[in-house]
Amino acid sequence: MAVDYATLKKGGFMRQKQKNNFSLRLQVVGGNLTAENLKKIAEVAEKYGDGHVHLTSRQSVEIPFIKLDNIDEVKDLLAEGGVKPGVCGPRVRTVTACQGNQVCPSGNIDSYDIAKEIDKRYYAKELPHKFKFGVTGCQNNCLKAEENDVGIKGASIVSWDKDACIMCGVCLKACREGAITEENGELKLDTDKCNYCGRCEKACPTDAWKGENGYIVSFGGLFGNKIHRGEELIPVVTSKEQLFRVTDAAINFFNENANPGERFHFTLERVGIDKFKEVINKAYQS
Numbered sequence: 001m002a003v004d005y006a007t008l009k010k011g012g013f014m015r016q017k018q019k020n021n022f023s024l025r026l027q028v029v030g031g032n033l034t035a036e037n038l039k040k041i042a043e044v045a046e047k048y049g050d051g052h053v054h055l056t057s058r059q060s061v062e063i064p065f066i067k068l069d070n071i072d073e074v075k076d077l078l079a080e081g082g083v084k085p086g087v088c089g090p091r092v093r094t095v096t097a098c099q100g101n102q103v104c105p106s107g108n109i110d111s112y113d114i115a116k117e118i119d120k121r122y123y124a125k126e127l128p129h130k131f132k133f134g135v136t137g138c139q140n141n142c143l144k145a146e147e148n149d150v151g152i153k154g155a156s157i158v159s160w161d162k163d164a165c166i167m168c169g170v171c172l173k174a175c176r177e178g179a180i181t182e183e184n185g186e187l188k189l190d191t192d193k194c195n196y197c198g199r200c201e202k203a204c205p206t207d208a209w210k211g212e213n214g215y216i217v218s219f220g221g222l223f224g225n226k227i228h229r230g231e232e233l234i235p236v237v238t239s240k241e242q243l244f245r246v247t248d249a250a251i252n253f254f255n256e257n258a259n260p261g262e263r264f265h266f267t268l269e270r271v272g273i274d275k276f277k278e279v280i281n282k283a284y285q286s
Contacts, residue, residue: 003068012085013071016064023054023064024074025086027123030097030115030135031059040081048074058132060086060094090260092122092131092251100137100154107137108154108198109213114243121244122251128258128267131251132221139197145216146230147223149264150250152243155214155236156198160187165208174203196236215243219250219280220265228265233277234284242284249283 005015013022026041033041041061045053050065066074075085086094095118098104100111114135122133136143137154145151165187172180172187179193180200201211215237221230237243250264253276258267268276 006089008071009088010091012087013066014062014088018065020068021064022066022068022071023062024066025056025088026061026063026078027084027086027094028060029095029119029123030112032112033061034082036081037083040078040083043081044074044077047077056094058094059096087124090127090129092125092127092133095119095123095133095135096143096148097135098137098142100135104137105202106140106198108156108196108211109135109137109215111135111137111143111154114152114215114240117240117244118247122247125251127251127255128260129263131254131264133247134221139195144223146218146221148221148230149219149254150247151218151221151230153216153218155196155216156201156211157196157214157236157238158189158194158198158201158209158211160189161208161210162186164206166206168205170203170205171200171209174199212238214238217243217246219276220268222263222265226265231273233273234280237284245283245286246280249279253279 008022012025014025016023041053041063045051045063048066048070049063054062054064056062095115097111097115100109101107102110118133132148133150134143134145134148135152136145141153145153172182177193177195179190181188196214196216198211201209216232217234217237218230218232220228222228237246254264254267257271
């Protein structure tokens with residue numbers, strides 16, 4: 001009986017160099033797994049693999065040395081622990097994320113929450129080629145957002161409350177961009193220099209700097225055989241609704257314009273970045 005390797009790969013079972021052995025990629029959102037998930041993964045690795053798992057560069061888990069004859073049993077056992085096989089091939093892949101502002105003091109956004117929403121909206125969507133999202137909480141950029149087809153970076157859009165300020169100078173030292181200056185007893189923010197890191201807001205002892213969450217979005221990142229840093233083509237996005245209008249527009253543009261086997265960056269190069277800018281700006285301004 002012929003083996004449908006393409007269907008197996010679509011369902012996360014990737015052929016190994018050892019005949020009839022597969023490395024199973026699991027669906028992991030934002031790098032988060034529960035203790036129950038981990039126990040079941042370990043059980044499967046011991047019972048059906050060779051006793052070890054591999055942590056991928058995109059925060060997923062792979063269980064190698066799964067035998068062809070055991071694939072259905074493996075899926076059933078994983079399901080008992082709430083674990084699902086992942087996907088490979090030309091579709092939206094695992095969404096990566098840092099821990100964001102729910103854990104990290106530097107975070108400006110809830111990265112995991114955004115990752116879950118992206119996963120629910122797009123995960124496994126069929127496309128001309130693979131498509132990757134990455135969400136990072138702030139300018140520290142732990143997730144290297146610009147390496148992704150669409151990268152999302154948490155921003156803090158700050159404003160100064162004069163009445164709450166005691167002019168202690170902490171924010172002047174905290175700002176690494178030189179965007180804050182003192183003039184005639186008042187603080188001035190140079191918005192051209194501000195990179196939305198939020199360090200002033202977090203450092204201020206009196207909450208004189210107020211921050212509103214935002215999203216810096218980059219497009220066309222690539223980090224494989226070819227390397228390209230994703231480009232920021234629109235101003236800071238100020239709401240989730242606006243963010244998902246933008247991501248919808250980006251993924252639809254890729255789906256409608258890409259050739260089979262062509263990554264997003266090369267689609268933008270071939271079709272023209274100006275054409276994409278028109279589409280993405282329309283989504284941003286809607």
